[in-house]
Structure formats: structure tokens, C-alpha cells
Amino acid sequence: MRERWREMMMTRLTWALSGAFVIMGLGLMASVLVGSWPILMAPHSLGRLLSPLWDPLQGQWGILPFIVGSSVVTLLALCLAVPFALASAISVSRMLPPVVRPHATRVLAALTAIPSVVFGWWGLQMVVPVVRNLGGGSGFSLLAAAIVLAVMLWPTLSFLFAEALQSVSPSYVDASLALGATPDQTLVRILIPCAMPQLINAFLVAVARGLGETMAVQMVIGGQVAMPQGLLSPGATLTTQLLTDAALYPPGTRGHAALDVMALALVAAMAILVRISARWRVGT
Amino acid sequence: MAPNIRTESLTVSYRRTVVLRQISLEAVGGEVLALIGPSGCGKSTFLRALNRLVEETPGAHVTGRVFLGEMNIYSSAVDVTELRRRVGMVFQAPNPFPFSIFDNVAYGPRLRGVSDAAELRRIVERSLQEAALWDEVRGKLRRPALTLSGGQQQRLCIARALAVRPEVLLLDEPTAALDPVSTEKIEELVSNLRGRYTIVMVTHNLRQAARVSDRTAFFDDGSLVEVGLTRQIFTAPRDPRTEQYLTGRYFP
Numbered sequence: 001m002r003e004r005w006r007e008m009m010m011t012r013l014t015w016a017l018s019g020a021f022v023i024m025g026l027g028l029m030a031s032v033l034v035g036s037w038p039i040l041m042a043p044h045s046l047g048r049l050l051s052p053l054w055d056p057l058q059g060q061w062g063i064l065p066f067i068v069g070s071s072v073v074t075l076l077a078l079c080l081a082v083p084f085a086l087a088s089a090i091s092v093s094r095m096l097p098p099v100v101r102p103h104a105t106r107v108l109a110a111l112t113a114i115p116s117v118v119f120g121w122w123g124l125q126m127v128v129p130v131v132r133n134l135g136g137g138s139g140f141s142l143l144a145a146a147i148v149l150a151v152m153l154w155p156t157l158s159f160l161f162a163e164a165l166q167s168v169s170p171s172y173v174d175a176s177l178a179l180g181a182t183p184d185q186t187l188v189r190i191l192i193p194c195a196m197p198q199l200i201n202a203f204l205v206a207v208a209r210g211l212g213e214t215m216a217v218q219m220v221i222g223g224q225v226a227m228p229q230g231l232l233s234p235g236a237t238l239t240t241q242l243l244t245d246a247a248l249y250p251p252g253t254r255g256h257a258a259l260d261v262m263a264l265a266l267v268a269a270m271a272i273l274v275r276i277s278a279r280w281r282v283g284t
Numbered sequence: 285m286a287p288n289i290r291t292e293s294l295t296v297s298y299r300r301t302v303v304l305r306q307i308s309l310e311a312v313g314g315e316v317l318a319l320i321g322p323s324g325c326g327k328s329t330f331l332r333a334l335n336r337l338v339e340e341t342p343g344a345h346v347t348g349r350v351f352l353g354e355m356n357i358y359s360s361a362v363d364v365t366e367l368r369r370r371v372g373m374v375f376q377a378p379n380p381f382p383f384s385i386f387d388n389v390a391y392g393p394r395l396r397g398v399s400d401a402a403e404l405r406r407i408v409e410r411s412l413q414e415a416a417l418w419d420e421v422r423g424k425l426r427r428p429a430l431t432l433s434g435g436q437q438q439r440l441c442i443a444r445a446l447a448v449r450p451e452v453l454l455l456d457e458p459t460a461a462l463d464p465v466s467t468e469k470i471e472e473l474v475s476n477l478r479g480r481y482t483i484v485m486v487t488h489n490l491r492q493a494a495r496v497s498d499r500t501a502f503f504d505d506g507s508l509v510e511v512g513l514t515r516q517i518f519t520a521p522r523d524p525r526t527e528q529y530l531t532g533r534y535f536p
């Protein structure tokens with residue numbers, strides 16, 4: 001009797017807590033949506049949002065420079081990080097002596113836990129000066145941000161890639177080797193194709209982290225609201241601009257509403273990523 | 285003519301544990317040699333030593349010699365890839381790749397650079413026919429292999445192994461995961477392949493060993509206890525341990 005009562009309470013508590021989670025999520029969406037309402041409903045809202053001018057005090061709330069900044073920095077970072085991460089994942093899961101592999105995996109997992117501000121700090125001392133010397137300008141730039149982000153995503157991406165490769169059934173590897181495939185052929189023809197859904201999911205997780213990263217990027221991107229003129233020019237991303245202006249525009253002002261629009265854009269981007277990732281669920 | 289495959293004092297250990305001790309055993313060209321013995325006695329390890337797949341296991345160590353025809357397969361001059369082409373293997377659980385039926389069978393030939401579509405199609409058809417699967421899958425070669433039944437998957441794995449024209453076939457409990465009808469089909473298939481290939485087959489099914497094999501070898505605890513004509517082993521085993529195992533009174 002008491003047993004049953006306890007189980008019932010457990011179930012109810014579980015429902016209550018997960019309900020709280022859903023309510024919190026919906027509440028966040030609602031507040032962002034309500035906050036951005038004045039701008040979304042203003043005449044020509046889309047055209048004004050997608051303009052390159054950001055000056056909320058003057059009624060200009062074009063967030064195009066930040067959309068461009070976020071996209072360029074994330075895309076470039078991933079282009080840099082993916083080959084390196086794939087290489088380290090292959091080393092960790094296939095090439096290192098089997099005795100070392102679990103330790104190497106643990107090192108990767110530990111690296112993923114480094115706070116992003118540390119990467120930003122490192123970028124400030126190492127990446128910005130190098131970009132300045134090689135490319136001119138101040139060094140604070142989209143390129144510096146992308147490099148820092150790439151280095152930051154590397155461990156995470158390697159770890160997830162390695163997990164994806166390790167998830168392939170060893171019986172496939174046996175079968176391939178028994179047919180006379182070399183380890184290289186087995187990697188290219190069996191391991192990578194069989195792990196593709198998980199590899200793509202790992203990639204999407206990295207895209208999400210890249211789009212969402214604020215601190216490390218903020219420290220090296222230069223924080224300029226004008227449309228960036230190239231990889232070497234400073235800029236801003238949706239997240240860094242949100243951070244910069246968060247304290248500047250009190251609730252109720254147009255600037256605050258514009259920041260809500262940026263938050264909404266980030267949430268929407270994440271929702272799209274989750275949708276894409278669901279299509280790549282294992283086994284479909 | 286299918287070659288003999290012969291081991292001389294083959295010893296295999298994983299790290300410090302010796303799992304096969306001084307095995308000297310020969311499968312004669314074209315015969316079906318059955319390996320029986322209690323679980324964990326080293327039958328799979330023995331098979332995997334015959335195509336050097338055991339070397340892929342971390343910590344495995346092999347001593348002694350294995351001859352495929354006249355060639356010592358553990359000599360450093362041997363090309364492992366070519367060895368494994370000549371010595372095909374089918375595993376206990378059907379393990380077709382998650383590709384199409386066609387791509388499964390074409391996997392081996394493609395590894396060796398066969399890319400001509402017509403030739404690949406010929407090889408795939410021939411192999412599926414040889415594995416007695418053609419009639420069931422013709423016209424469906426683009427379907428995912430994993431949509432086949434377990435028994436069909438296992439015959440697909442046999443076709444995949446046959447596609448590279450091996451001379452020896454190693455079958456590790458090929459029917460352990462299958463229903464009686466599929467099992468019968470595979471046994472029939474093995475009987476048909478007999479003569480063209482040298483077949484070494486591990487089985488826990490004693491009646492299967494009696495039905496399809498020419499000779500039977502009984503392993504126990506990493507050692508070869510005895511080997512002889514299947515009829516002799518089943519009717520008049522020389523070693524008391526064999527007799528105990530065959531009559532179900534075996535308690536290791």
C-alpha cells in the first residue's frame with residue numbers, strides 16, 4: 001500500500017517537474033515573442049530588420065550585419081574545425097594503440113569542458129596579433145572570431161565524431177577486413193558511411209554551439225555594428241550584440257524590442273537545427 | 285582445385301591467457317571439416333587464426349605455422365589482403381552491411397578495383413546464384429540488405445564472401461541465429477559448395493556436423509582432442525571426453 005502510494009507520488013512529481021520545464025520553455029518563447037511584437041508588427045518590418053543600419057536610438061534596427069556576422073563566423077569556424085576534428089576522431093577511435101584510446105577519449109571530453117572565456121582570452125593574446133600582423137588592421141575581426149571558435153569547437157566535434165565512429169558495429173569492421181579490405185578502405189567505405197547519421201548530428205550540434213557562442217567571439221570580433229566589409233574587418237554577431245546592448249536599452253524601448261527580435265532569430269535558428277537533426281535520427 | 289589448409293603447433297593467446305594450445309590440424313582440399321566443442325574452447329579463435337583476422341584483436345599473439353597450400357600465411361612476405369581474398373569468412377550473426385543487396389555482394393570486387401558495371405552485375409548474379417539466394421532477390425537488388433530475413437541475410441553474407449572467388453570458406457556457427465528452415469537451406473548450400481571450396485565450419489549443432497561434414501574435430505579447453513571421419517567420431521570416438529560431449533554428459 002505504502003509502496004504504491006510512493007510510486008504514485010514519484011510519477012506525479014516527474015510529471016510536475018517536466019511540466020515546469022515545458023512551461024518555462026513556452027514562457028521564454030512567449031516573452032521574446034511579445035517583446036519583439038512592436039517591431040515585427042511595425043510597417044515594413046521585414047525590410048527595416050534586414051537593413052544594414054543598426055542605431056535603435058535613431059529608429060534604425062537593421063540586424064543584417066549581425067546575421068551576416070553570425071553566419072560567416074560559424075560557417076568559417078566549422079570549415080576549419082571539421083577536417084581537424086575528423087582527423088583527431090579517427091586517430092582517437094581507430095589509429096591510436098587500443099590501450100591508449102579510452103584515455104585519449106577522456107582527454108577530449110575534458111577539453112570540451114574548458115570555459116569559452118578561456119578560448120577568448122587565448123584568442124586575444126594569440127590570434128588577434130597574428131591576424132593583425134598578417135592581414136593588417138586591428139586584428140579584431142570576423143576571421144579572428146572564426147579561428148577562436150574553430151579551436152573551441154574542435155574538442156567537442158572530435159569527441160562527438162569519435163563517438164559516432166565507435167558506434168559502428170564491430171561486426172561490419174570484421175566483415176570488411178575478412179573480405180580483404182585494408183584498414184583505410186574499411187574506414188572510408190564502412191565506418192564513415194555507416195556513421196554518417198551520427199556524424200551529421202554531431203555537425204549540427206557544433207553549428208548550434210557556434211551560433212550560440214558569445215563570450216569567446218565577443219573578445220576578438222571587435223564589436224562593430226556596421227556591415228563587415230570582409231573577413232579582416234571587425235563585426236558583431238547576433239549573440240555578441242545582444243550581450244553588448246543588453247544593459248543599454250531598458251524594457252519598453254524600441255532598442256529592447258530589437259534585441260528581442262535577435263533572441264527570437266536565435267531561437268528560430270536552433271529550432272530549425274533541431275528539425276534537421278531529427279531527420280537524421282539513427283535508423284531512419 | 286581447392287587447397288589444403290593446415291596448422292602446425294598453432295598457439296594463440298590473448299594478452300597472457302593461452303586460448304589455443306599447439307593445434308596441428310589439416311582441412312583437406314574440398315572437404316567439409318566440422319569443429320565442435322564446448323563454448324569458449326577456442327573454435328572461433330581457431331577460425332580467425334586461419335585468415336589472420338585474430339591479429340586485429342588487441343593483445344592477440346599467434347605462434348606456430350599455418351599453411352594454405354604450400355604457403356605459410358604468417359610469413360612476413362604474405363599479403364594479408366590477398367590471403368583474406370582466398371580465405372573467406374562468414375560469421376555467427378548475419379552481418380550484411382547497411383547498404384543495398386547489390387552493394388553488399390559487390391563490396392569485395394570493388395575493393396579490388398572492379399568498377400565495370402556489367403562485370404559487377406555478372407559477379408553479383410553469379411555469387412547470389414551460388415549462395416542459392418538469386419531466385420529470392422532478383423529484381424530487388426537495390427533494396428536494403430537489412431530488409432531481408434535472417435536466413436536470407438546469412439546467405440547474402442555467403443554470397444558476399446563468394447564474390448571474391450575464395451578457395452577456403454570459414455563458417456563460424458553460420459546457422460546459430462537462424463530458424464530450422466533457413467538452417468536447412470544453409471546446410472544444403474554447404475553440401476553443394478563442398479568439393480569446390482575447402483570448408484571449415486564451427487557448429488554447436490551436432491546433428492548438423494553429422495549431416496554435412498566429412499570429418500569432425502573435437503576441441504576442448506584450447507586443445508584439439510581428436511579428429512577423424514565424422515562417422516567414426518560420432519559412432520566410435522577414441523577419447524572419453526569426446527564421447528562424454530557427444531552423449532551430453534559433458535561437464536567441463
Ligand SMILES: Nc1ncnc2c1ncn2[C@@H]1O[C@H](COP(=O)(O)OP(=O)(O)OP(=O)(O)O)[C@@H](O)[C@H]1O
Pocket residue numbers: 298303322323324325326327328329330341
Ligand atoms: N578479444 C578477446 N580477448 C580476450 N579473450 C578472448 C577474446 N576473445 C575470446 N577470448 C577468450 O578466448 C577463449 C576462446 O574464445 P572463442 O571465441 O574462440 O571460443 P569459442 O569456442 O568460439 O566459443 P563459442 O562456442 O561460445 O563461440 C574464451 O575463453 C574467450 O573468453
Ligand SMILES: [Mg+2]
Pocket residue numbers: 327328329456
Ligand atoms: Mg565462437
